[in-house]
Amino acid sequence: MTALRxxxxxxxxxxAAADAAPLISARGVGKVFxxxxxxxxxxxxxxxxxxxRDGEFVSILxxxxxxxxxxxxxxxxxxxxxxxxxxxxGKEITEPPLDAGFVFQQxxxxxxxxxxxxxxxxxxxxGYRLADWEGRAxxxxxxxxxxxxxxxxxxxxxxxMRQRVAICRGLLLDPKLLLMDEPFGALDAIxxxxxxxxxxxxxxxxxxxVLLITHSIAEAIFLSDRVLVMDKNxxxxxxxxxxxxxxxxxxxxxxxxxxxxxxxxLRSIFEALGIMRRSAP
Amino acid sequence: MTDFWSTNQGRALSLLLVVAVLMGLWExxxxxxxxxxxxxPAPSTVIEAIAQKPMWYMHHAYHTLIETFLGFAVxxxxxxxxxxxxxxxRILEQSLYTFLVTMNAVxxxxxxxxxxxxxxxxxxxxxxxxxxxAIFPIVIDTVHGLRAVDPTMLxxxxxxxxxxxxxxWKIRGPYALPSVFAGLKVGISLAFIGAxxxxxxxxxxxxxxxxxxxxxxxxTPQMFAAIVILALLSLLLFNLIELAEHLLLPxxxxxxxxxxxxxxx
Numbered sequence: 347m348t349a350l351r352x353x354x355x356x357x358x359x360x361x362a363a364a365d366a367a368p369l370i371s372a373r374g375v376g377k378v379f380x381x382x383x384x385x386x387x388x389x390x391x392x393x394x395x396x397x398x399r400d401g402e403f404v405s406i407l408x409x410x411x412x413x414x415x416x417x418x419x420x421x422x423x424x425x426x427x428x429x430x431x432x433x434x435x436g437k438e439i440t441e442p443p444l445d446a447g448f449v450f451q452q453x454x455x456x457x458x459x460x461x462x463x464x465x466x467x468x469x470x471x472x473g474y475r476l477a478d479w480e481g482r483a484x485x486x487x488x489x490x491x492x493x494x495x496x497x498x499x500x501x502x503x504x505x506x507m508r509q510r511v512a513i514c515r516g517l518l519l520d521p522k523l524l525l526m527d528e529p530f531g532a533l534d535a536i537x538x539x540x541x542x543x544x545x546x547x548x549x550x551x552x553x554x555x556v557l558l559i560t561h562s563i564a565e566a567i568f569l570s571d572r573v574l575v576m577d578k579n580x581x582x583x584x585x586x587x588x589x590x591x592x593x594x595x596x597x598x599x600x601x602x603x604x605x606x607x608x609x610x611x612l613r614s615i616f617e618a619l620g621i622m623r624r625s626a627p
Numbered sequence: 628m629t630d631f632w633s634t635n636q637g638r639a640l641s642l643l644l645v646v647a648v649l650m651g652l653w654e655x656x657x658x659x660x661x662x663x664x665x666x667x668p669a670p671s672t673v674i675e676a677i678a679q680k681p682m683w684y685m686h687h688a689y690h691t692l693i694e695t696f697l698g699f700a701v702x703x704x705x706x707x708x709x710x711x712x713x714x715x716x717r718i719l720e721q722s723l724y725t726f727l728v729t730m731n732a733v734x735x736x737x738x739x740x741x742x743x744x745x746x747x748x749x750x751x752x753x754x755x756x757x758x759x760x761a762i763f764p765i766v767i768d769t770v771h772g773l774r775a776v777d778p779t780m781l782x783x784x785x786x787x788x789x790x791x792x793x794x795x796w797k798i799r800g801p802y803a804l805p806s807v808f809a810g811l812k813v814g815i816s817l818a819f820i821g822a823x824x825x826x827x828x829x830x831x832x833x834x835x836x837x838x839x840x841x842x843x844x845x846x847t848p849q850m851f852a853a854i855v856i857l858a859l860l861s862l863l864l865f866n867l868i869e870l871a872e873h874l875l876l877p878x879x880x881x882x883x884x885x886x887x888x889x890x891x892x
Contacts, residue, residue: 424782441788448786450779457878458801470797471787499878 368397376429390416392580401553405566406574409621413581414559447516451528453508455500462496465514486514506537526558567608668848676848690833694822698757706765714773731763753825761818765810772806808872815864
């Protein structure tokens with residue numbers, strides 16, 4: 347890891363300084379897409395102000411088409427913003443930062459590579475010596491319950507296992523920031539619960555900053571320190587809810603009054619935005 | 628133990644059986660009907676013709692194969708490069724792609740004599756015809772394969788800070804390979820036909836030349852011998868590409884089903 351850090355030359359800061367300066371900062375960020383035909387414009391994001399502290403777990407919750415994926419892609423440097431200023435550690439984001447790991451909705455594993463080969467892909471893309479990273483890859487796979495699966499191929503794995511491999515790949519270079527775009531959306535409910543727990547555990551241990559996009563209110567509350575609720579047309583942050591639940595969290599927490607109160611609150615925000623219909627009295 | 632006739636050996640054996648029965652019928656038809664060899668030689672006569680001068684046939688087969696391989700190689704290299712250009716550049720897509728589709732409308736067999744004028748009567752015009760007929764399916768299928776890649780897959784490559792070349796080499800290219808091989812399989816058969824057509828027009832060697840010159844001398848057994856060898860070689864070429872595909876794409880979906888079937892019961 348030291349080699350990686352030295353190469354990227356991340357300035358070491360005191361914990362106090364890290365508290366002061368946010369890891370990710372957005373000021374008046376907007377994204378306008380030009381339509382290919384007709385010359386019309388689609389405002390995907392408008393006036394996004396956002397600070398994410400180092401080590402924070404933040405979820406973005408919102409209806410389809412609210413621009414939450416677009417926001418994640420902008421923060422990940424995959425899409426340029428058209429308005430405002432977006433920075434990671436004070437530097438404007440113009441390309442995918444080395445210090446960000448991605449997990450997408452589809453696992454996007456390469457079928458022609460073994461599990462180990464898939465996990466090592468980010469190191470290979472950086473031109474690192476793979477031998478230096480194999481140890482960490484094995485470690486990560488073991489953490490996610492995939493020890494012994496290193497030599498297997500993606501098509502031999504279940505959906506849950508595949509997404510676990512994708513998470514290992516996202517974590518390989520030990521990025522400060524993990525960007526997750528509905529990573530569990532395609533999984534069955536039980537596998538989803540399992541992976542929620544594992545992600546919580548990993549986050550507790552590694553103190554990474556995680557930005558998670560999800561459709562699920564329960565998932566957002568269970569994992570997050572803060573939940574950002576987005577509204578659409580144009581995509582903007584409508585409300586921010588701090589989740590003050592004790593850590594580490596177990597799945598049982600979902601039955602506690604505090605948890606259900608958060609669920610009610612988030613639901614009422616969606617109702618107020620007209621996204622969710624008010625339930626009958 | 629699965630059904631014997633669905634295994635590889637079983638399929639080979641059943642094919643052999645069908646061929647043997649047809650040959651037997653053909654032999655019987657020629658002998659009993661007392662048909663002149665210059666109209667329709669019996670299988671035994673054809674085999675005899677080959678057995679008389681095997682080295683001579685080998686020599687001509689060698690020429691045809693060299694032309695095919697060279698033409699195919701040119702088609703593969705140019706075809707894949709053109710396909711990559713078409714996929715990555717708007718200008719190339721609009722100019723080259725349209726040009727290629729237009730070119731494909733011209734019957735290439737009909738312009739083969741032109742190559743004789745341009746390139747002479749040696750190896751070159753045959754290689755040119757072979758390459759020209761083989762390149763089209765290779766370009767089309769490679770373009771299709773490269774375009775079929777999930778855009779989020781390319782996002783993954785970009786998120787790992789990969790250059791376009793690295794993404795092409797490590798993600799997009801391998802993804803397109805099954806499609807590329809579909810093009811190669813059609814391409815190799817067409818290159819072979821192209822080489823033979825080139826030999827029809829003007830040649831001193833090659834199996835296509837043997838067919839044409841046998842016609843001039845009414846040596847039908849020799850003509851049949853050349854045709855039989857051509858058919859076998861065409862089969863061999865196709866299977867070579869299939870073998871390469873098998874070795875290079877162990878992950879391909881169609882293979883997986885086979886493995887599951889073989890291992891499942």
